[in-house]
Amino acid sequence: MSVLDSKTPEGPLSEKWSKYKDEVNLVNPANKRNIDVIVIGTGLAGGSAAATLAELGYNVKTFCYQDSPRRAHSIAAQGGINAAKNYQNDGDSVYRLFYDTVKGGDYRSRESNVYRLAEVSGNIIDQCVAQGVPFAREYGGLLDNRSFGGVLVSRTFYAKGQTGQQLLLGAYSAMNRQINRGKIKAFNRHEMLDLVLVDGKARGIIARDMVSGEIERHSAHAVVIASGGYGNVFYLSTNAMGSNATAAWKIHKKGAFFANLCFTQIHPTCIPVSGDHQSKLTLMSESLRNDGRIWVPKKQEDAEAIRTGKLKPTELKEEDRDYYLERRYPAFGNLVPRDVASRAAKERCDAGYGVNKTGAAVYLDFSAAFMRYGSETAKTQHIENPTNEKIIDLGKAVIESKYGNLFEMYEKIVDQNPYETPMMIYPAVHYTMGGIWVDYNLQTTIPGCYSLGEANFSDHGANRLGASALMQGLADGYFVLPYTIGNYLANDIRTGPISTELPEFELAEKNVRDQMDRLINNKGTKSVDHFHKRLGKIMWDKVGMSRNAVHLAEAIDEIKALRDEFYKDVRVTGTANEMNPELEKAARVADFMELGELFAKDALHRNESCGGHFREEYQTKDGEALRDDENFKYVAAWEYTGNPAEAILHKEELNYENIELKTRSYK
Numbered sequence: 174m175s176v177l178d179s180k181t182p183e184g185p186l187s188e189k190w191s192k193y194k195d196e197v198n199l200v201n202p203a204n205k206r207n208i209d210v211i212v213i214g215t216g217l218a219g220g221s222a223a224a225t226l227a228e229l230g231y232n233v234k235t236f237c238y239q240d241s242p243r244r245a246h247s248i249a250a251q252g253g254i255n256a257a258k259n260y261q262n263d264g265d266s267v268y269r270l271f272y273d274t275v276k277g278g279d280y281r282s283r284e285s286n287v288y289r290l291a292e293v294s295g296n297i298i299d300q301c302v303a304q305g306v307p308f309a310r311e312y313g314g315l316l317d318n319r320s321f322g323g324v325l326v327s328r329t330f331y332a333k334g335q336t337g338q339q340l341l342l343g344a345y346s347a348m349n350r351q352i353n354r355g356k357i358k359a360f361n362r363h364e365m366l367d368l369v370l371v372d373g374k375a376r377g378i379i380a381r382d383m384v385s386g387e388i389e390r391h392s393a394h395a396v397v398i399a400s401g402g403y404g405n406v407f408y409l410s411t412n413a414m415g416s417n418a419t420a421a422w423k424i425h426k427k428g429a430f431f432a433n434l435c436f437t438q439i440h441p442t443c444i445p446v447s448g449d450h451q452s453k454l455t456l457m458s459e460s461l462r463n464d465g466r467i468w469v470p471k472k473q474e475d476a477e478a479i480r481t482g483k484l485k486p487t488e489l490k491e492e493d494r495d496y497y498l499e500r501r502y503p504a505f506g507n508l509v510p511r512d513v514a515s516r517a518a519k520e521r522c523d524a525g526y527g528v529n530k531t532g533a534a535v536y537l538d539f540s541a542a543f544m545r546y547g548s549e550t551a552k553t554q555h556i557e558n559p560t561n562e563k564i565i566d567l568g569k570a571v572i573e574s575k576y577g578n579l580f581e582m583y584e585k586i587v588d589q590n591p592y593e594t595p596m597m598i599y600p601a602v603h604y605t606m607g608g609i610w611v612d613y614n615l616q617t618t619i620p621g622c623y624s625l626g627e628a629n630f631s632d633h634g635a636n637r638l639g640a641s642a643l644m645q646g647l648a649d650g651y652f653v654l655p656y657t658i659g660n661y662l663a664n665d666i667r668t669g670p671i672s673t674e675l676p677e678f679e680l681a682e683k684n685v686r687d688q689m690d691r692l693i694n695n696k697g698t699k700s701v702d703h704f705h706k707r708l709g710k711i712m713w714d715k716v717g718m719s720r721n722a723v724h725l726a727e728a729i730d731e732i733k734a735l736r737d738e739f740y741k742d743v744r745v746t747g748t749a750n751e752m753n754p755e756l757e758k759a760a761r762v763a764d765f766m767e768l769g770e771l772f773a774k775d776a777l778h779r780n781e782s783c784g785g786h787f788r789e790e791y792q793t794k795d796g797e798a799l800r801d802d803e804n805f806k807y808v809a810a811w812e813y814t815g816n817p818a819e820a821i822l823h824k825e826e827l828n829y830e831n832i833e834l835k836t837r838s839y840k
């Protein structure tokens with residue numbers, strides 16, 4: 174085991190980033206033209222990085238597996254993006270955003286990175302507004318904000334329930350300008366399948382053209398991995414179906430340490446699972462918790478009557494409802510952080526108060542908001558003595574203007590009108606705080622290989638607060654990497670083009686071809702999805718919302734056995750030299766089979782509960798997460814040694830010099 178150096182600059186927290194920028198090595202414009210950078214992923218992190226690096230003058234090649242960068246999973250982001258602008262004059266500041274994020278992450282994130290994130294957050298909004306991103310505005314034309322969980326201010330900028338889509342269109346148009354100038358060469362429908370190292374440095378990739386099946390070599394002076402998170406190791410998640418961990422896992426196998434895998438976010442407001450047929454879960458944005466109140470019946474017999482259809486939720490009297498978040502956490506109420514809200518929902522459902530047929534659902538109810546907004550509108554519109562119906566109608570119109578598309582989506586999926594009956598929600602896997610370990614420069618443990626956005630182990634610690642992933646991805650891409658990568662590339666100005674004829678490229682290409690052939694020639698009897706579903710079930714049942722040492726040890730054995738079975742019995746139809754979605758899936762699931770095991774190993778080694786990692790053995794009398802700062806105040810970064818079971822642990826100690834470590838309380 175080694176102790177990892179985060180390469181955080183010296184000096185006071187608030188001056189570190191400015192000092193870094195003052196002293197960092199620069200590459201002059203003429204030399205930038207001779208330097209190539211590969212960016213894997215064109216979501217918000219990769220897209221913003223590619224556009225900015227190309228604008229600076231580097232030659233950029235981008236890769237994504239969709240047919241257009243516009244289809245990256247980032248497009249799904251609904252609720253919003255945080256920034257410390259203090260437009261609401263409610264006491265926000267860079268320090269408060271920094272503080273909330275570190276506390277929200279249960280004191281398991283790196284102070285210096287989070288402070289930098291908060292510092293550049295305002296620039297992101299300015300950048301996106303300049304690109305034409307249509308953020309919601311107030312009556313007077315100023316940008317509007319709403320609140321997200323775990324904070325006491327309103328700092329979330331949004332575009333209805335489509336914030337990710339609008340931000341991605343901004344990044345994509347910035348990319349397009351560079352594609353047009355010839356500074357970005359975009360390889361869509363291309364999947365990176367390996368990283369090529371030359372003299373220990375990242376110098377290129379092997380990619381598969383997903384339309385022709387051709388295997389290609391691409392070289393560069395640096396490689397940036399912005400390939401998103403690994404939530405789909407659970408099979409069912411709110412992530413896009415194609416989201417996968419292959420790029421991150423391949424660089425892990427080449428020497429990049431993978432950190433804090435067990436820090437995975439379970440989001441409290443998703444549409445509940447309805448049966449075995451499902452391959453995807455749908456998020457109902459956290460922004461809905463601004464106006465929706467979460468409850469279950471107070472009495473088990475009422476819950477039972479609702480489950481069997483004998484009682485409607487709207488018929489249950491106010492005094493018979495248990496607004497359990499408001500009861501348990503009066504200070505934050507329905508806006509407690511996601512991990513807290515998720516566990517509280519599970520606790521109520523496990524105790525027999527769930528409200529759908531499976532017993533795994535709670536209500537998210539807008540009736541109070543209809544009344545509140547309706548009364549306000551009636552007053553502002555000078556409507557004298559409005560009836561209750563009128564008030565409710567006015568309130569519904571306000572809610573529709575804020576969340577209309579989310580309500581529509583819910584009705585389409587559940588076939589119930591959420592304006593008439595409360596929504597049903599339940600926690601689901603949503604976001605991965607763990608990922609590739611990076612230093613302050615966003616460089617992995619492989620020289621010249623960087624990682625951004627959800628793919629890196631990120632600034633969120635053990636729990637991500639809502640609206641902070643978009644902030645981090647865009648901070649990394651627009652404002653951090655463009656500085657830090659120059660520091661490394663300044664040493665490459667005399668290197669010249671990297672040849673793809675080097676033996677290192679040949680070997681990496683051969684390995685990729687061998688893997689494809691192995692999968693195609695396996696001729697087993699079971700589909701890739703069959704194995705993915707079984708992996709997901711092990712992960713959810715034994716490595717899911719709450720974990721214990723016995724289950725984790727069982728999960729490790731079960732995943733190993735499943736992996737062996739996968740290689741004996743998976744059947745991949747078609748050939749390698751054509752468009753073949755089954756082959757793509759098989760290669761991704763093969764990586765999930767290894768990642769899942771390391772995930773369970775990481776969860777087993779962390780003998781504490783913090784944020785999204787809840788170990789049943791470590792909880793307070795009230796069932797809250799019990800951290801162990803003395804023994805686990807570190808980032809756990811794993812080194813690959815040929816087998817996930819034998820991965821070597823390296824630690825980055827987290828020093829909190831500017832924030833006092835406290836029990837995380839939202840009461």
Ligand SMILES: Cc1cc2nc3c(=O)[nH]c(=O)nc-3n(C[C@H](O)[C@H](O)[C@H](O)COP(=O)(O)OP(=O)(O)OC[C@H]3O[C@@H](n4cnc5c(N)ncnc54)[C@H](O)[C@@H]3O)c2cc1C
Binds near residue numbers: 365
């Ligand atoms: C439903 C939903 C709603 C959300 N809402 C919010 C929100 O309101 N606010 C917020 O802050 N966060 C939100 N999040 C989280 C946030 O959307 C994501 O964390 C973020 O968009 C990830 O961006 P990214 O650029 O890191 O990765 P992604 O957007 O996932 O992009 C990954 C890119 O990598 C490419 N790629 C992957 N592997 C390969 C490979 N092997 N070869 C080539 N290309 C590859 C893909 O093609 C894609 O271009 C939400 C998440 C979900 C699931």
